Amino acid sequence: MSGYSITEPSRRQKWVAGTLVVLYALITIMPLIWIITTGFKSPVDSISYPPKVLFEPSLEGYVNLFTTRTRVSPEQLAQLPPPKRWYEEIVRNRDMVIAGPSRYGERFMNSVIIGFGSTFLSVFLGTLAAYAFSRFKVPLKDDLLFFILSTRMMPPIAVAIPIFLMFRKLGLSDTHLGMILLYTAVNISLAVWLLKGFIDEIPREYEEAALIDGYTRFQAFYKVVLPQAATGIASTAIFCLIFAWNEYAFAVLLTSGTAQTAPPFIPTIIGVGGQDWPAVAAGATLFLLPVMIFTIFLRKHLLRGITFGAVRK
C-alpha cells in the first residue's frame, strides 16, 4: 500500500511497539535459553553464584542423562584399563564408572510411540466424525458437539480415578495401548471440532460433482475431500501430538515401569544430593527442542490453529 492511510500506525508508533514486544520476547525466552545452556554446563558451573552466562561447555549433563554410574575408590580406578571412549573419561574424572544405560532413552521412545499412536488414531477417527458432522444430518448433532467439548471440563485427576480402576480390570495399566486409547479419547474432542471447521470450508459442490460423475460417497470422501483437507488435518495432527507429548497428569498416575513417558521421568533424574540439574536440563532440552522447532517452522499453521480452534468454540 503506497497511499496514505489513517489506520496505518506511524513509524514512531511501530518502533516503540516493536521495541516493547522484542523486550518482552527476550525476557520470556530467558528460562528456555537457561534450560538449553544449563544442559552444557558442568555441575559446578550450573550452581555457581552469580549465575554463569559464559562457561566452558561440557557434555557431562548429557553423559549423566544417558547413563547410570557407580562410585569407585581411587585405588580401584587406578587399576582399571584406560578409558576407551570420551564419555568414559568424563565419568572417570568424577571417580565413577559407567554401570549401564539410564532409562531416559526408553522413556523418550515411549513418548514417541504413545504420541504418534494416539495422534494417528485421533486424526483418523476425528476426520471421519468431522466429515459426518459437517455434511450429514446426524441426530442430536448440536448436543453431541457440546458433549464432546464438555468432556474437556473434567479435571484429569477426576477422570483418572475411574480410568485407573478400569485399566486395572482390563489389564491396560502401564501399557502403550492403554495410554494411546486414553490420549485419543482426550484429543478427539478437539480434533473433531478443529477438523469440522476445516471441512466446513471445503465447498460441497466438489463432492456433488464427483457424485454425479459416478463416485460413491466414500470415494468422494477420500478422493475429493481428504486432499482438500490435508493442511487442516496436518495442523490438527500437530495439536494432538503436542498434547500427547506434553501430558503429565495421566502419565504419572497410570504408568510406572514399562509405558512411562518422558514428562514424569525427567523431574526424577537425580544425582548426588538432589537433582542433577545439567542432566535434567539436557533431558528437558532433547524433549522440548522438537516442539520449539516445530512451533517456529510451522508458525503460520499453528497460530491459525490455536485461535481458530478457540474462537470457533
Place this chain on the structure above:
Amino acid sequence: MARRIRGLSDRAIAWIFVAPTIFLLLAVNIFPLIWTIRLSFTDFKANRNREVEWIGLQNYQRILTDSDIWITMQATAHFLFWTIFFQVLIGFTLAWLINRKFKGNDLWTTIIVLPMMLSPAVVGNFWTFLYQPQIGLFNYVVAFFSGVDPSSFEMIGSVKLAPWAIVIVDTWMWTPFVMLICLAGLRSIPDYIYEAAAIDRASKWRQFWTITIPMVLPFLMLAVLFRGIENFKMFDLVVQLTGGGPGSTTELTSINLKREAFEKWRTGYASAYAIILFVTVFGLASIYVKALNKVKER
C-alpha cells in the same frame, strides 16, 4: 446410476463415520463418569479388597463441611484470579502492540508463544531451579534490579511467596494464549470503522474505548473462559513447582484431589469430590457462556 447404488447410503456412512468416536467417548468418558457417580456414594478404597458399603450422601456431606477443602478452594481462587488478571492485562497489551504491524512481528509473536507449547511438568520442574535462593536465575535477576540479597527470599519455600511463584510461572506460560486470541479479535476489526471514526474526529483515546475494547471484548471473554477452565483443572505445572506446599498454601483442588484419590486412597470420597468439582466448573462455565452470548449480541 448403478454405481451409486453399489455405494453405501449417506445415512449408513454418517453412522459408520461417527460410531467409533462415539464408542471411544462412551468407553473412556461417559462410562467412567457414571462409575465415578456410583463410587461417590460408597466408602470404596481402591487399595483394599473389602466389602464396599453404600453410605449415601455422606461423602458429599463430609466434603462440603470440611474446612481443609475451603482452604484449597481459597488457594485455587487466588491462583485463578491473579493468573487471569495478569494474563489478560499483559496478553491484551502485547496483542495491541503487535497489531501495530511492525517489521518482523510474526517471528517475535512465535517466540512469545514458545512457552505455552512446552510440557508444563518439565518446564515447571526446571523453574524450581530458577527459583533457588542465591543460585537461581530468577532470584539473581530480582536481586540485581531491586538490590535485595538473592538468598534472602525463597519463592517456593515461603508461605507468603509460594502462591505468587505459581502465578508468575503460569502467567509466563499462558499469557501468549490470551495474546493470540486478542490478536485474532483485533484483526477482526475492519479498518473502515477506524477510518469513519477518524473522519468524525474521534480522538485515538475515544476510538480505543468505543471501538477497540467493545469489539475485542467477546474474544477476551472467551480467552478468560478457557484460561479459567484450564486453571481450575491445573495440576502438572503446580505439582512440579511446589507440590502443593509449603504446608498447603498452593494446594489447588486438583492436587488436593490427587492426594485423596491416589495417596490416601479414599476412592469413594475422592469420587464425590470429583463430581462436585465437575458440577462447579460446568455450572460456572454455563453461566459465563450465557453472559458471553449477551455481550456478543450487543
